[in-house]
Amino acid sequence: MSGFGALLRRDLRLALRQGSDTATVLAFFVIAVSLFPFGVGAERETLAAIAAGILWVAALLAALLSLDRLFQADYEDGTLDYLLAAPAAPTLLVVAKALAHWLTTGLPLVILSPLLALLLNLPPKAYPALIAGLALGTPILTLIGAIGAALVLGARRGGVLLSLLILPLYIPILIFGVGAVEAAATGQGFRVHLLLLGAMLLGALALAPFVAAVALRQAAE
Amino acid sequence: MSARLHALANPARFGRFARRVLPWTAWLAALCIGAGLVWGVFIAPPGAPPPEGQGETVRIIYVHVPSAWMSLFVYACVAAASAGALIWRHPLGHIVARAASPVGACFALLTLATGSLWGAKMWGAWWVWDARLTSVLILFFLYLGHIALTHAFDDPARGARAAAILALVGVVNLPIIKFSVDWWNTLHQPASIIRRDGPAIDAQMLAPLFLMIFGFTFYFFTVLLLRARAELAALRTRALKLRMLAA
Numbered sequence: 304m305s306g307f308g309a310l311l312r313r314d315l316r317l318a319l320r321q322g323s324d325t326a327t328v329l330a331f332f333v334i335a336v337s338l339f340p341f342g343v344g345a346e347r348e349t350l351a352a353i354a355a356g357i358l359w360v361a362a363l364l365a366a367l368l369s370l371d372r373l374f375q376a377d378y379e380d381g382t383l384d385y386l387l388a389a390p391a392a393p394t395l396l397v398v399a400k401a402l403a404h405w406l407t408t409g410l411p412l413v414i415l416s417p418l419l420a421l422l423l424n425l426p427p428k429a430y431p432a433l434i435a436g437l438a439l440g441t442p443i444l445t446l447i448g449a450i451g452a453a454l455v456l457g458a459r460r461g462g463v464l465l466s467l468l469i470l471p472l473y474i475p476i477l478i479f480g481v482g483a484v485e486a487a488a489t490g491q492g493f494r495v496h497l498l499l500l501g502a503m504l505l506g507a508l509a510l511a512p513f514v515a516a517v518a519l520r521q522a523a524e
Numbered sequence: 525m526s527a528r529l530h531a532l533a534n535p536a537r538f539g540r541f542a543r544r545v546l547p548w549t550a551w552l553a554a555l556c557i558g559a560g561l562v563w564g565v566f567i568a569p570p571g572a573p574p575p576e577g578q579g580e581t582v583r584i585i586y587v588h589v590p591s592a593w594m595s596l597f598v599y600a601c602v603a604a605a606s607a608g609a610l611i612w613r614h615p616l617g618h619i620v621a622r623a624a625s626p627v628g629a630c631f632a633l634l635t636l637a638t639g640s641l642w643g644a645k646m647w648g649a650w651w652v653w654d655a656r657l658t659s660v661l662i663l664f665f666l667y668l669g670h671i672a673l674t675h676a677f678d679d680p681a682r683g684a685r686a687a688a689i690l691a692l693v694g695v696v697n698l699p700i701i702k703f704s705v706d707w708w709n710t711l712h713q714p715a716s717i718i719r720r721d722g723p724a725i726d727a728q729m730l731a732p733l734f735l736m737i738f739g740f741t742f743y744f745f746t747v748l749l750l751r752a753r754a755e756l757a758a759l760r761t762r763a764l765k766l767r768m769l770a771a
Contacts, residue, residue: 450693454686458676467672468690471665472697475704482708503700514693521685 306391307399314403324369328408329415332365336419347424354423355433355484359477361419362412362437363444367470369408370448371455371462373400378456378522387523393516401442401449401512409441425488432487432497436480439500446504446511447472453518476503529608533615535756542749549746556739560586564732581645586732588638590740591631592656595663598628598744602670603695606688616752618684619759621691622674623751627744629667635660655709659702666694680759 318324339357343349377383386396416437417430425433451469455461483496532538564586570579602621609617639657644650651657670687677683 450689454673454690455676457682458673458686459678460676464669464672464676467665468669471662471669471701472693474662475697475700478704478708510696514689518686518689521682521689524682524685 306389307395310386310391310396310399311403314400315406318403318407324372325407325411328365328369329411331368332361332412332415333419335361335364337422339423351424351426351488354420354425355429355481355488357423358416358419358425358433359437359440359480359484362416362441363470363473363477365412366408366441366444366448367466369404370445370452370469371465373404373449373452374456374519374522375452375461383456383519384523387520393519394512397449397453397512397515397519398508401445401515404449405442405445409445412441413437425484428490429484429488432483432493435497436483436493436500439497439504440476440480443476443500443504443507444473446507446515449515450511450518453515453522456519456522476500479503529614529616535760538616538756539753542753546746546749549742549749553739553742553746556735556742558739560732560735560739563735564729568729568732581642582729584638584642585729586736588635588642589733590736591634591638592660593737594740594744595628595632595635595660597741598624598631599663599667599691599694599698601748602628603691606691609684610688610692618681618688619752619755620748621670621688622684623755624744624748625667625670625674625687625691627747627751629664629671631740631744632660632664632667636664653709655706658705658709662701662705663698666698670694680762 336357339353340350343353374383377386387393389396413434416433420430420433448465448469451465451472454468455464458464479496479499483493483500486493486496532541565583568583570582602624605617605620605624607617608614609621636657639660640650643652643654643657670690673690674683674687677686
């Protein structure tokens with residue numbers, strides 16, 4: 304467990320001192336979302352109708368943007384070999400790195416999302432569903448993304464490849480995330496959507512670190 | 525069974541096995557597909573005339589349904605081969621997965637193309653975000669990811685291992701994706717486009733349909749054996765080249 308804490312602290316410290324990833328991801332999120340009014344027109348009704356989809360797709364792409372560097376630096380400078388040789392279980396190491404990644408990229412997205420929803424004229428009663436959905440959904444994005452990031456280590460054009468690998472796997476999260484917001488906007492209950500997202504989060508938490516650890520071992524072999 | 529599978533790990537033995545089996549699968553594929561096409565296109569009755577039924581358009585199913593079946597079957601084969609490669613380190617597993625995946629992608633693409641042609645005639649649109657079409661599209665993306673990952677590394681062995689893990693991740697995710705697409709579809713799609721109580725399939729159509737399904741399956745095994753043999757030869761060439769470079 305001490306390995307878990309140490310790695311988490313190290314990754315957080317690295318992210319905070321370099322600062323670039325969080326800022327880049329947030330900037331991408333804001334810019335991508337603000338492009339849509341130019342694309343589909345600035346009518347408030349149109350924007351309100353598609354706000355949930357825009358926010359979720361932009362969050363998905365923003366999360367993807369930083370994922371290919373989840374293990375990349377450690378792989379290149381050899382830290383990964385030491386981490387895998389350490390007594391801590393590799394699955395715990397994956398969880399620690401994924402948690403650090405989520406805290407520095409996913410959580411800021413969740414916090415920023417209401418502001419962007421405001422720009423897109425999302426109905427006020429849909430805000431809880433948006434925030435809760437993103438809070439449950441973005442960790443899943445990180446966990447599934449960790450598998451992809453481990454798989455593409457050492458590949459040519461790893462970043463582009465990563466999007467091809469994991470975007471199809473993100474579709475269920477997108478469906479239920481947007482579904483929750485739309486259900487809330489039309490005054491229906493969105494509890495089912497959140498429960499399903501929660502179930503997916505638990506499933507991903509149980510399986511993804513294990514698979515990512517296997518993939519990491521294959522990469523380091 | 526497992527002893528026999530392990531015997532095939534020897535490339536020379538696999539080559540002999542492929543040589544013995546290939547003529548059978550190839551001829552059976554040609555016979556089944558030939559007979560199925562003639563029966564399906566010329567002999568089987570057309571559907572009811574257009575406003576109510578599907579008319580001649582119904583004949584697309586003789587290619588569409590077997591392709592759809594194959595696109596799933598091939599993914600199952602890729603996953604099984606990947607599991608064999610990862611769990612038992614069976615050397616043939618990676619080769620089979622690598623050889624089968626592009627074939628599966630082609631079947632998925634054929635499913636999409638024929639489905640789209642059918643949709644253009646029956647729904648008046650080339651593409652509809654119908655649950656089944658969407659699921660096949662996602663399956664096609666999964667195939668593309670698998671193929672891309674296989675070929676993304678300078679070391680083919682590393683690509684094979686990574687792709688094997690991806691194939692297994694895909695198997696776990698496919699039911700979740702299918703379920704969520706169905707859910708999404710029932711929420712978004714007007715129900716009028718697809719009639720759920722479509723006419724039950726005529727026995728006259730079932731026979732050519734099954735012929736085509738068997739034909740496609742034999743065709744897949746023929747191509748798989750050919751491609752696996754080519755992969756083995758390529759591996760051997762690579763090893764020889766590396767040895768020449770080292771000498």
